[in-house]
Amino acid sequence: MGLHEHILTDPVIEMELRELIPCRPDQTVATAVDTMKLSRLGCVVVIDDAGKPIGKFTERHLMKIIDQPKTLDDPLEKHMTPCQSIVNxxxxxxxxxxxxxxxxxxxxxxxxxxxKAVALTGAKGVLEYVTEHFPRVVKVQMMQGKLFFDQREGA
Amino acid sequence: MPIRKTIYNDFQGSSSPRRKRRGVQPGDFQDPLSDYSPPQFDDDLEQDLAELTIADMDAWPPLVVAPTDSIENAIKRMREDDFGCVLVIDSENKLVGIFSERDVLNKIAGHFEATRKLPVSVVMTHNPVVIYDSDPPAKALNMMAIGSFRHLAVLDADDKPIGILGPRRVNAFLQKYFS
Incomplete structure (x- = not known):
């Protein structure tokens, strides 16, 4: 079965998913920033009382308000955008x-x-999924190779 | 002198490869690649990941700043152009660092007033990982999916930065194989 067939049949839950770090809409932007730093994630998902996603706050959102330090004390709901990218x-x-x-x-x-929001995935998740399907061409690549060696090998 | 003599003796010896080669006739030539079997791929995408190049992936032209540019200016450029990172290049057009949204999150958030006038070289990632335009797409996937590098600076053979490759660009490249 080729990659195309796998993509059509494999459920999202079988992918390597990121742990979702939920935030409440009344939490401050500063709290979200600290959460993103600690969890090394570029995005927090804002959930309601039922655990359903209602918004997201990403590094891109932070870029827009980084020069307004007072916004760090604002509630997240003021700067988040609706979470429309949702998949079962x-x-x-x-x-x-x-x-x-x-x-x-x-x-x-x-x-x-x-x-209810259970995990986070995205562009990196898809790249990891493709990588797992083609390990013999992807995993053999040198991570930081140079076109030419700085020095001659050997004596 | 002794060394020269040794070489001469080897050449004269009956076991010398050169001497043996003299006995090979033109009709005896055998193609050294005659038993070469090219790699077999199960999928078009697998083959293209191995055989195409980064140049085929249409990396974005790089957004560049100088190491002495202020952090505030670098962030402004990223925001205006909607880029997730800028490449930092010196006066000889050599890549010396990369400054990304992740640096803003980790190093600038909460300290903007204190850091905005500092040169970007203070907070950039020095000597970032790079990829060459002649490398295969599989290498970009390796560096992003396994190495967890989100943005890769694309260099030409002269080590000049010519592009930025991010996960969205790689996903766009993969899209045609998904449908």
């Missing part, structure tokens, strides 16, 4: 890819059947 964990990977393309989104929130 049981839907095929193709659905995730379509959402990323149609919404030009780097992050996609993964939800369960009840609509």
């Amino acid at each position: 964990q049981n839907e095929p990977v193709q659905k995730l890819i379509d959402i990323m393309r149609d919404r030009d989104s780097r992050f996609v929130c993964v939800v369960d059947d009840a609509g």
Whole structure:
């Protein structure tokens, strides 16, 4: 079975998903920034009381307000954008890819059947998925190679 | 002298490869690649990942600043052009660093007033990982998916930065194989 067939049949939940770090809309931007730093994630998902995603705050949002230090004390809901990039964990990977393309989104929130946010994935998740399908051409690559050696090898 | 003599003796010896080669007739030539079997690929994407080049992936032209440019200016450029990073190049057009949204998150957030006038070289990532335009796309995937580098500076054979490759660009390249 080729990659195309896998994409059509593999559910999103079988991918390597990121742990989702949820935030509440009344939490401050500073709290979200600290969370992103600690979890080494470029995005936090804002959820409501039922655990459903209602917004997201990313590094790109931070870039827009970085020169206004007072905004760090604002509630997240003031600077987040609605979380429209959502995929059900049981839907095929193709659905995730379509959402990323149609919404030009780097992050996609993964939800369960009840609509609760359970994980985060996105562009990097898709790259990891493709890598796992072609290990013999991708995993053999040198990480930091040079075209030419600085010094001659040998004596 | 002794060394020369040794070489001469080897040449004269009956076991010398040169002497043996003299006995090979033109009709005896065998193509050294006659038993070469090219790699077999199961999928078009697998083949293209191995055989195309980064140049085929249409990396974005780089957004560049000088090491002495202020952090405030670098952020302004990134915001205006909607880029996730800038390449920092010296006066000889050599790549010396990269400054990205992740640097803004980790080093600038909460300290903007204190850092905005500082040169970007203070907070940039020095000697970033790079990829050459002649490298295969598989290498970009390796560096991003396994190495966790989000932005790769694309260099030409003269080590001059000619582009930036990010996950969105790589995903755009992969899209045609997904549908």
